[in-house]
Amino acid sequence: MAYLKELKVTFTRKRVDDDLLNKPVDSPEQVYALFKDMQNETKEKVVVLHLNPQLEVLSYELAAIGTGTQALIDPVELYRNAMLARAHSLIVVHNHPSGNPKASPADLDMAKRLLDVGKLLGMELQDFIIIGDDTYTSLRQDKVF
Template identity: 40%
Template sequence: MPLDLQPKMMIRDVHLADRPRERLVRQGAASLSNQELIAILLGTGTRNESVLVLANRVLSSFDKIQDLKDATIEEYMSVKGVGQAKAALLLAAVELGKRLYRKHTEERFTIRSPEDAASYLMTDMTSLNQEHFVVLFMNVKNEVLHKQTIFIGSLNSAIVHPREIFREAVKRSAASIICAHNHPSGSPSPSPEDIEVTKRLVDAGALMGIEVLDHVIIGDHQFISLKEKGYM
């Protein structure tokens, strides 16, 4: 059961068997609360507060725990009691989790529909504060070979260079690609620029013999497929 410490109560005042690290060893990480897991990462509290109180403050500084994955080191350090060293540990743990998830997904993920593409991309792209243009490079079985962010910024035809995308596709021996970008506004509705860029890439892909299967726009936990909408 998660511990509820008073601000002046220190971790040394907690019975040894009930401390987070000891509980993790005895019962496994899955048995710990989010507060306790963060406390283990932080290691120590402050002079006047236990590490569990500090961990609770970290959690309370974000609307939901999923927001931790997009937090910057500066945002972690803005929490009272979290210095650069503790912030770096949190950031490293979050990044390791992302890489483990991404590697697991890449090894098995086959895209057969716009829903599959959106599911693959949604976790990383739905809460970004800037537009990111991402390309999935796939083999003849529609398995993801590689995912790459091509550029960051507002989408327009002047900055989307087909040669950069298809150079990478050739390098990866990709049979096809799926393009995607996010709308920080939350609405995935395509703009005229989105449609223009899509048509340019489809035409370039046809010349290269590398099919552009779709262009997916990610909003706030929702998406639109330009292929399904008839724009390609």
């Protein structure tokens, strides 16, 4: 006898202010308001927001927890889970425990890889946001892409 794996996708909830949901995510400030508590983390964390065609948040995923200086992100994993959530596009958010939200060369390289994969899949990367101490950096806002 053999076994067949069953895929189960489950969702949990995060309490947020009513005014942050059910409207399009049209600025990095909105994303920062949702996840600014990441600035207090001692390890790098990567969160992916799954968006519908109207750019409203469908769900989010804690995609990676790393060390104090880096987190391993696999574009295939990010996009696979976004597809399971039936996302149209996504936003990647991660923190820098150092407090400095300036994009590192590794951040820029990962953002480019995610952009390329997103173009192939037809699932656009809307933004790549880095959270630091009481501030953030948006690669879209900074015209990196």
